[in-house]
Amino acid sequence: MSVTWTEAAPDAQYTDIRYEKDGAGIAKITIDRPEVRNAFRPKTLIDVGDALERAREDQEVGVIILCGEGPHAFCSGGDQNVRGDTGYIEEGASVGRFHVTDLQVQMRRLPKPVIAMVAGYAIGGGHVLHLCCDLTIAADNARFGQTGPRVGSWDGGFGASLLRDLVGPKKAKEFWMLCRQYDAQQALDMGLVNTVVPLERLEEETVAWCREMLALSPFALRLVKSSFHAHEDGYAGIQQLAHDANLLFYGAPEAQEGRDAYKEKRTPDFSKFPRRA
Ligand code: S0N
Numbered sequence: 001m002s003v004t005w006t007e008a009a010p011d012a013q014y015t016d017i018r019y020e021k022d023g024a025g026i027a028k029i030t031i032d033r034p035e036v037r038n039a040f041r042p043k044t045l046i047d048v049g050d051a052l053e054r055a056r057e058d059q060e061v062g063v064i065i066l067c068g069e070g071p072h073a074f075c076s077g078g079d080q081n082v083r084g085d086t087g088y089i090e091e092g093a094s095v096g097r098f099h100v101t102d103l104q105v106q107m108r109r110l111p112k113p114v115i116a117m118v119a120g121y122a123i124g125g126g127h128v129l130h131l132c133c134d135l136t137i138a139a140d141n142a143r144f145g146q147t148g149p150r151v152g153s154w155d156g157g158f159g160a161s162l163l164r165d166l167v168g169p170k171k172a173k174e175f176w177m178l179c180r181q182y183d184a185q186q187a188l189d190m191g192l193v194n195t196v197v198p199l200e201r202l203e204e205e206t207v208a209w210c211r212e213m214l215a216l217s218p219f220a221l222r223l224v225k226s227s228f229h230a231h232e233d234g235y236a237g238i239q240q241l242a243h244d245a246n247l248l249f250y251g252a253p254e255a256q257e258g259r260d261a262y263k264e265k266r267t268p269d270f271s272k273f274p275r276r277a
Pocket residue numbers: 035036037039072073076077078079080081098100101121123124125126147148151153154155156
């Protein structure tokens with residue numbers, strides 16, 4: 001199953017990623033810093049966030065792949081070279097922060113499936129990025145793990161909660177308290193990834209999964225995602241699902257009667273709508 005990727009945002013000032021589309025519904029965002037195992041600095045995350053927003057707004061796009069350049073790493077987390085005493089420091093800034101906080105939420109709220117395509121290492125904050133994706137397709141050379149306590153940090157947000165949901169509390173604590181690495185088969189066995197394929201077939205298989213989703217109802221997929229997150233993300237998750245319901249209701253004559261009555265300066269007549277059991 002061949003695919004041809006075309007640069008999709010030639011106007012964007014991306015330095016750390018590539019943003020491409022296949023012209024048939026799939027967008028691909030590639031973290032392009034292989035010299036540091038695709039570690040992210042603030043600009044990397046700003047680029048990824050911008051590309052995700054483009055993919056969200058683009059009605060041609062139904063599914064988004066997130067991956068790293070090359071066979072050695074999906075992403076090795078925060079770039080320790082730009083880690084300051086106040087967070088990760090963007091070029092030209094004096095005070096740092098965690099740009100990844102907003103990106104993780106953006107991935108969760110984005111109403112289209114985001115698929116992690118993992119070759120090589122998904123480590124540290126890179127591991128949390130794959131956790132935040134809706135599905136993960138792993139190559140047989142993939143390795144997963146958290147390093148926080150080894151480098152003086154931790155991610156107690158999605159990095160703890162989603163991992164706990166996927167592999168259970170004991171195993172999740174093992175990830176964080178021992179900082180071990182797990183291979184692709186171990187990851188599959190513990191429910192951390194959806195499938196494992198030979199490295200040379202990774203993109204082909206990921207694209208096949210994407211095409212399967214593209215054949216399905218886009219709004220149903222949107223509601224599937226927001227339904228899961230309604231529980232997992234608390235009030236923010238419920239808000240997403242509730243607003244998706246609003247979006248559907250806007251299309252109903254009952255909602256339109258309220259709008260039309262307001263515009264026509266009359267009392268709305270909801271009597272024709274059933275009080276459904
Ligand atoms: C990925 C590893 C296992 C790969 O090992 P391998 O294949 O042996 O390659 P190396 O020789 O180690 O690496 C090749 C070159 O790449 C550089 N490099 C790799 N990772 C990083 C990185 N994260 N930052 C900077 N440089 C990196 C190497 O230095 C090497 O360069 P040269 O050739 O010049 O020597 C292995 O590389 C590894 O273990 N990497 C470090 C993984 C790690 O500890 N990552 C950081 C973990 N923390 C975060 O991700 C922060 C997350 C975060 O932002 C956050 C968010 C919310 C709340 C809390 C946090 C938080 O945790 O702070």
